Amino acid sequence: MLREIPLDLVHRLLAPKPVCLLTTRCKGRVNAMTAVWAGPISLEPPLIALAVHPARYTHDLLARSEECVLNIPARPQAELALKLGSISGADEDKVATCKLQLSSPQRVEAPRIDGCLAYLECAVVERLAPGDHTLFVLQVVGAWAEGEAFGETWLLPEGNDDLAPMVYLGGREFAIPGKRWSQSIEPG
Numbered sequence: 001m002l003r004e005i006p007l008d009l010v011h012r013l014l015a016p017k018p019v020c021l022l023t024t025r026c027k028g029r030v031n032a033m034t035a036v037w038a039g040p041i042s043l044e045p046p047l048i049a050l051a052v053h054p055a056r057y058t059h060d061l062l063a064r065s066e067e068c069v070l071n072i073p074a075r076p077q078a079e080l081a082l083k084l085g086s087i088s089g090a091d092e093d094k095v096a097t098c099k100l101q102l103s104s105p106q107r108v109e110a111p112r113i114d115g116c117l118a119y120l121e122c123a124v125v126e127r128l129a130p131g132d133h134t135l136f137v138l139q140v141v142g143a144w145a146e147g148e149a150f151g152e153t154w155l156l157p158e159g160n161d162d163l164a165p166m167v168y169l170g171g172r173e174f175a176i177p178g179k180r181w182s183q184s185i186e187p188g
């Protein structure tokens, strides 16, 4: 039986979504926050829409530096994702308190977080304010992924959950995609 879903939960109907750890750097200050409201909106150029609430410290760093890295973590980083998603860089230095191991990016200034499965280096090309979050339109200027985890799609190798992207369901609930198949279309 269908039941009506309260409008404040509608975004969870569009879950699960991959978890991103969004790193920014501005004038020597580095920050990282967890973000799931990100999705592709153009292939050529490769664009991603990312929704960030103006209250986030990241919002300020992203607006001023106009660059970021979307780090795609795996299951061993689930606790880190919750921490980066519940503490603000305005209150504490998350690089220090979360003991982030960072590496140099290739095409932007914001750092990568070591141990992630993939890295999308992005430049902000547009900013919109359609609701309570700012919609940053990001152009991906370079992307890298672990070969064992991603070929032309996520490979989801059986028996190795740590090579699958983590997805977020809401609250403290995470999941990893469990089953992969190739779907055929029968003629007629």
Ligand SMILES: Cc1cc2nc3c(=O)[nH]c(=O)nc-3n(C[C@H](O)[C@H](O)[C@H](O)COP(=O)(O)O)c2cc1C
Pocket (backbone or CB within 6 Å): 019, 031, 032, 033, 034, 035, 036, 037, 038, 051, 052, 053, 055, 056, 057, 058, 059, 081, 082, 084, 085, 086, 087, 088, 089, 090, 133, 168
């Ligand atoms: C799993 C998860 C996903 C989140 N996704 C987003 C998001 O897409 N956009 C957003 O503005 N905040 C999101 N948040 C909240 C921010 O990560 C959180 O407010 C964080 O503490 C902001 O850090 P900052 O102030 O250092 O930027 C998410 C939190 C969690 C735990």
